[in-house]
Amino acid sequence: MGNTSYDLIVIGAGPGGYVAAIRAAQLGLNVAVVEREHLGGICLNWGCIPTKALLRSAEVYHLMGRAEEFGLSLEKPGFDLAKVVARSRKVAGQLAAGVGHLLKKNKVKVVMGTASLAAPGEVVVTSDTGEQRLSAPHVILATGARARELPGLEADGDLVWTYRHALNPPRMPRKLLVIGSGAIGIEFASFFNSLGADVTVVEVMDRVLPVEDEEISALALKAFRKHGLKVMTGASVKQLDRASGRVSAHIEHGGKVDRQDFDTVISAVGIVGNVEGLGLEALGVKVDRSHVVVDQFCRTGVDGLYAIGDLAAPPWLAHKASHEGVMVAELIAGKNPHPVRPESIAGCTYCQPQVASVGYSEARARELGHEVKVGRFPFIGNGKAIALGEPEGMVKTVFDARTGELLGAHMIGAEVTELIQGYVVGRTLETTEAELIESVFPHPTLSEAMHESVLAALGRAIHI
Numbered sequence: 001m002g003n004t005s006y007d008l009i010v011i012g013a014g015p016g017g018y019v020a021a022i023r024a025a026q027l028g029l030n031v032a033v034v035e036r037e038h039l040g041g042i043c044l045n046w047g048c049i050p051t052k053a054l055l056r057s058a059e060v061y062h063l064m065g066r067a068e069e070f071g072l073s074l075e076k077p078g079f080d081l082a083k084v085v086a087r088s089r090k091v092a093g094q095l096a097a098g099v100g101h102l103l104k105k106n107k108v109k110v111v112m113g114t115a116s117l118a119a120p121g122e123v124v125v126t127s128d129t130g131e132q133r134l135s136a137p138h139v140i141l142a143t144g145a146r147a148r149e150l151p152g153l154e155a156d157g158d159l160v161w162t163y164r165h166a167l168n169p170p171r172m173p174r175k176l177l178v179i180g181s182g183a184i185g186i187e188f189a190s191f192f193n194s195l196g197a198d199v200t201v202v203e204v205m206d207r208v209l210p211v212e213d214e215e216i217s218a219l220a221l222k223a224f225r226k227h228g229l230k231v232m233t234g235a236s237v238k239q240l241d242r243a244s245g246r247v248s249a250h251i252e253h254g255g256k257v258d259r260q261d262f263d264t265v266i267s268a269v270g271i272v273g274n275v276e277g278l279g280l281e282a283l284g285v286k287v288d289r290s291h292v293v294v295d296q297f298c299r300t301g302v303d304g305l306y307a308i309g310d311l312a313a314p315p316w317l318a319h320k321a322s323h324e325g326v327m328v329a330e331l332i333a334g335k336n337p338h339p340v341r342p343e344s345i346a347g348c349t350y351c352q353p354q355v356a357s358v359g360y361s362e363a364r365a366r367e368l369g370h371e372v373k374v375g376r377f378p379f380i381g382n383g384k385a386i387a388l389g390e391p392e393g394m395v396k397t398v399f400d401a402r403t404g405e406l407l408g409a410h411m412i413g414a415e416v417t418e419l420i421q422g423y424v425v426g427r428t429l430e431t432t433e434a435e436l437i438e439s440v441f442p443h444p445t446l447s448e449a450m451h452e453s454v455l456a457a458l459g460r461a462i463h464i
């Protein structure tokens, strides 16, 4: 059976777990990672990566429809959903295989099976070939999360889908209802809308992308409607009546309930942590609404036991999971890592147009007692945006009026998911408006809108 005793055992090989394992191995620890399904976790197999591959097809298709505007000609654009999905699955497969190579290269032992804790430092792995026991003084729980299912609105894979079904859909929806306008819901709504489906999004909160700055949510709503999405905010789906090939949704809005028919429903109402079956209760690990309670170093309160990524506190994003993985590996190896600061982690939504943000919204900054200075710059004033044919969008920056510290940045428009990293670095370095103004941004780039937004906060924008 070989070695069963390690310095560290990581349970779950998603972006939290596999990155933690590799970093710990780099630091000289003898590491095993246990995975029950796929190396790469949700992110590589059923989340970040395959959705972006689908959205890329949608983007190219959308641009094909605009060929004439760019002086190009094209016979009627078309698509083959099976081929679009096959490309997405191939991309996911390539990256998941890459994780296997990386783990091997770093001499991390991969054990396929379902893990649970028999005692602190004692891990039982169950698989088709039986049961094995592993031990280590340190265990990182990185078991991630799955789609939340609301009673009566459960997925069946045929008429009602979760993200997993939507990533490998049995058909092209014609009339689609998306429940929830967070990043996952909006990305699928955007994808199927671009391919020509008639899409309705129902959001219980009073605005779309509810975690974003209110002004960005409002611009996003306007853009989504312009692109043909039907959006109902302050509305909720109470019931789904399923019949052959048809779902009748009871949608409550403004105090009354309407019924609307759809051929497909995607439920995107959040996630729940994979806390079950791990043996947490017996160890006294605290769980709050399906997520493990941890301190700023991801410690669970049980000696040597850590929880990272989607299993632990928000934001539930892959880069947060990976960063926590690195931090915990370094902590275990006796280094002195900084805790992860959730307010400096960017959130990105790859819809049409894209949305990205970091730090505090204007409202949140005010709530926290900051007197704020706000800069806004529209993409219509940016040369590169016009040249790209992407004038839709805005960059909003929020500064502390007294110290000039960058508190938050909020963007909507082309490629903002690539641009936001500039402000992330700024947040990490606790930058001020003066330093951002001193920075010279290359021309012509969309990033100049980031500079102009800072200038606008001081009433100094040049191109508007």
Ligand SMILES: Cc1cc2nc3c(=O)[nH]c(=O)nc-3n(C[C@H](O)[C@H](O)[C@H](O)COP(=O)(O)OP(=O)(O)OC[C@H]3O[C@@H](n4cnc5c(N)ncnc54)[C@H](O)[C@@H]3O)c2cc1C
Pocket: 011, 012, 013, 014, 015, 016, 017, 034, 035, 036, 037, 038, 039, 040, 041, 042, 043, 044, 046, 047, 048, 049, 051, 113, 114, 115, 116, 142, 143, 144, 145, 163, 184, 274, 277, 278, 308, 309, 310, 311, 316, 317, 318, 319, 320, 321, 348
């Ligand atoms: C459709 C979709 C799109 C997304 N897009 C983005 C995006 O663009 N950007 C972004 O940052 N985030 C995105 N996310 C979120 C991102 O996927 C997660 O934040 C990330 O995967 C969390 O990483 P993790 O390592 O904590 O968990 P996971 O990736 O969920 O990995 C956990 C792993 O643990 C394994 N496991 C669970 N229990 C056990 C057990 N008992 N024994 C052994 N193995 C176990 C699972 O099989 C899984 O492989 C998206 C999510 C979805 C669903």
